Amino acid sequence: MRDDTVLFTEPGARWRVVAYGPALCAIILILEVATSSPVHWFALIFCGALIAGFVSLQVVAGRRHVSVELADDTLREGTETLPLSAIDAVLPERDEESWDDEDWESARALGELSGVPRRRTGIGLRLRDGGLVQAWARDHRGLRAALTAALAQRPAQTEDRQGENGADR
Incomplete structure (x- = not known):
């Protein structure tokens, strides 16, 4: 293993x-x-x-x-583990000068807690199924950089593997 x-x-x-x-x-x-x-x-x-x-x-x-661990294949937030293959993108940081909230700010926070824990900052993630969730950490910029780098290193995955004639392989 x-x-x-x-x-x-x-x-x-x-x-x-x-x-x-x-x-x-x-x-x-x-x-x-x-x-x-x-x-x-x-x-x-x-x-x-x-x-x-x-x-x-x-x-x-x-x-x-309230612990966070990012590994090669998984992101663990508290007791919830999310495979990196389920994450489509890390969304941009909230614009502090904007009056509008970002869509991901009202999304479910990862882990079993009801929201982002105190003294932690949320990070918006778009999942492959189209849903939005919030990862969180004290050092949110460090987690954002590590998560972005980990997602950039994974092999490109295509959703539809079809031949030239459109038939599934």
């Missing part, structure tokens, strides 16, 4: 953020010890563990539902 080359990736969330809450509690603990004030051992350890637990749930959800 051939491994696909990853052309673009965004993890959705990073594990390092789990350490921020416990690190803050450790700083407070050090300050309490240094200033000879009463040390709240139990409260600080409990709060650090509680914060780390809740943030790790958010990281797991972010990595599952």
